[in-house]
Amino acid sequence: MTFRYVNLCLTLLLLIQGSPAFGQMEKPRVLVSTDIGGTDPDDFQSMIHLFMYADKVAIEGLISSPFGEGRTAAIHHIIDLYAQDFSLLSTQARGFPDPESLRNITKQGAISSAPFAGYSNATEGSEWIIHCARKESEQALWVLVWGGLEDLAQALHDAPDIEEKIRVYWIGGPNKKWSVNSYAYIAQNHPDLWMIEANASYRGWFMDNESPDHLKGDAYYSRYIQGKGAMGEALKDFYGGRIKMGDTPSLAYLLHGDPDDPKGESWGGSFVPIDRSARVVFDGNSNRTDTVSSYATLEWRFKGPEIRIPPDSACFYMEIWDQVWPGYYLGDGVFGIRYSPKRSETGSYETTSELPALHGLKGGYTSTNPWPGRASREDFQLGSHWYSDRPDPDLFIEDQQGARTIAQFREEFLLDWAKRWEWLAKKP
Missing domain, CATH: 2.60.40.10 (Immunoglobulins)
Structure with missing residues (x-):
C-alpha cells in the first residue's frame, strides 16, 4: 500500500467524519419567544428544561414577550441558575453554551397584545427574529413560541422575506385567545408560513392521570430532581415542583422524532396539515x-x-x-x-x-x-405547511384534542430528563 493511497484514505475518512451523515448532524437553530414571568409560571420550568438540553440545539435568541409583568429579568434569573450548574453539565456533554452567550442573545419583546391590525411597533425582540432569520445558513430557524405571536407578527410585517427562512412551533390554545389579533394577521397575510399550531396536543405533556405513580403530581420532583443543582432547587418554586412545562413540547419536538415530518411521531406530538383556520x-x-x-x-x-x-x-x-x-x-x-x-x-x-x-x-x-x-x-385559507392537532377521537385526553400523541411518550421523555438531573447530583 503506497503512502499516496494511505493519505487519500485518511483524507476521505476525515471528510466523512466531518460530515453530518457521520452522526454529527447539525444542531437545530432555535429562537424561543416566551411569556416567562407573565401570567403562568410554567415557562420557568420550560426554560430550565431548555437549558438542560442546550447541548442538543443551537440557541440563537431568547425573547421576553409577556402577558403580564414578565421582562427579560425573568430569563436572566434562569440563566443565573444555569451558570451555577454549568460546570457539572459541561463535564457530562459537549456543546452547552456559555451562560454569558445566553445573556447576550436575551432580548425584550412586546409587552402588550397587538391591536386589531395584529402588529404595531418594532421591538428589540422582533428585530432579533429578523436578524437571526436572515443569517446565512442552510438550516431554517426554528421559532418556538411559548406565548403570544406579537413579535413574530411584527417581524413578518417588517420583513416578509423571512417567512421562507423560519419554521414555527407555537403553543396556541390560551395563547391564541390573548394573541388573536396577531394570529389573524399571520393567518391572513402569511398563509404559506411553515407553522405547527398546537392548540391542545401540548397538554399531553402534563396530563398525568394515565402515568405511573412515580411520574404523577410532585412525585417526579421528589424522586428525580430534589437536591440536584441550583436549577433543581429552584424548580420547586414553580407549581411546588409539580411538572407542567406546557411549552416544552415545542423543544421536545426537535429532540426526538423527525422535525421535517410533523405527521410522524415525536416527543412534541404528531400533527395533520390543515388548509384553513x-x-x-x-x-x-x-x-x-x-x-x-x-x-x-x-x-x-x-x-x-x-x-x-x-x-x-x-x-x-x-x-x-x-x-x-x-x-x-x-x-x-x-x-x-x-x-x-x-x-x-x-x-x-x-x-x-x-x-x-x-x-x-x-x-x-x-x-x-x-x-x-x-x-x-x-x-x-392556509398554505401547504400549516399543521395542527390530530382530530382522531382516540387521541383526545378528556376534551384535549391530540393530547395522547404526546402523553404516550410521557414516561420516556421524563425518564430521559431524569438522567440529566443525575448529572447535577451533589458530589461527595
Whole structure:
C-alpha cells in the first residue's frame, strides 16, 4: 500500500467524519419567544428544561414577550441558575453554551397584545427574529413560541422575506385567545408560513392521570430532581415542583422524532396539515345557539357613530369569562373585536364603552370540538405547511384534542430528563 493511497484514505475518512451523515448532524437553530414571568409560571420550568438540553440545539435568541409583568429579568434569573450548574453539565456533554452567550442573545419583546391590525411597533425582540432569520445558513430557524405571536407578527410585517427562512412551533390554545389579533394577521397575510399550531396536543405533556405513580403530581420532583443543582432547587418554586412545562413540547419536538415530518411521531406530538383556520364573523350580536369551533377566531362587527380617533385605538371592551378584551374602530361607523375560545364551552359577553351605541351589548356563543370544525367561507385559507392537532377521537385526553400523541411518550421523555438531573447530583 503506497503512502499516496494511505493519505487519500485518511483524507476521505476525515471528510466523512466531518460530515453530518457521520452522526454529527447539525444542531437545530432555535429562537424561543416566551411569556416567562407573565401570567403562568410554567415557562420557568420550560426554560430550565431548555437549558438542560442546550447541548442538543443551537440557541440563537431568547425573547421576553409577556402577558403580564414578565421582562427579560425573568430569563436572566434562569440563566443565573444555569451558570451555577454549568460546570457539572459541561463535564457530562459537549456543546452547552456559555451562560454569558445566553445573556447576550436575551432580548425584550412586546409587552402588550397587538391591536386589531395584529402588529404595531418594532421591538428589540422582533428585530432579533429578523436578524437571526436572515443569517446565512442552510438550516431554517426554528421559532418556538411559548406565548403570544406579537413579535413574530411584527417581524413578518417588517420583513416578509423571512417567512421562507423560519419554521414555527407555537403553543396556541390560551395563547391564541390573548394573541388573536396577531394570529389573524399571520393567518391572513402569511398563509404559506411553515407553522405547527398546537392548540391542545401540548397538554399531553402534563396530563398525568394515565402515568405511573412515580411520574404523577410532585412525585417526579421528589424522586428525580430534589437536591440536584441550583436549577433543581429552584424548580420547586414553580407549581411546588409539580411538572407542567406546557411549552416544552415545542423543544421536545426537535429532540426526538423527525422535525421535517410533523405527521410522524415525536416527543412534541404528531400533527395533520390543515388548509384553513376556522373563523366566524358576526354582523352584530351572536347568541348561544351560534356554534363555532374551539380555537376559532370569532370576530364581531358592530355599527356605531363615525368618530375620529387615532388608528387602532381601543374604544370599547368586551368581558368574557371575567376577562376583558379591547375593541377597535375600523372606520365608516364600524367597530370590531376578536376572541378565541380555548376549549369547548358556552360563553356569554357584555360590552362597555363611553359610546352609547357600543355600551351594554350582550350575547353568547357555543364552541365545540374538534378543531377546525366545519368549513366556512370566512375561514382563513392556509398554505401547504400549516399543521395542527390530530382530530382522531382516540387521541383526545378528556376534551384535549391530540393530547395522547404526546402523553404516550410521557414516561420516556421524563425518564430521559431524569438522567440529566443525575448529572447535577451533589458530589461527595
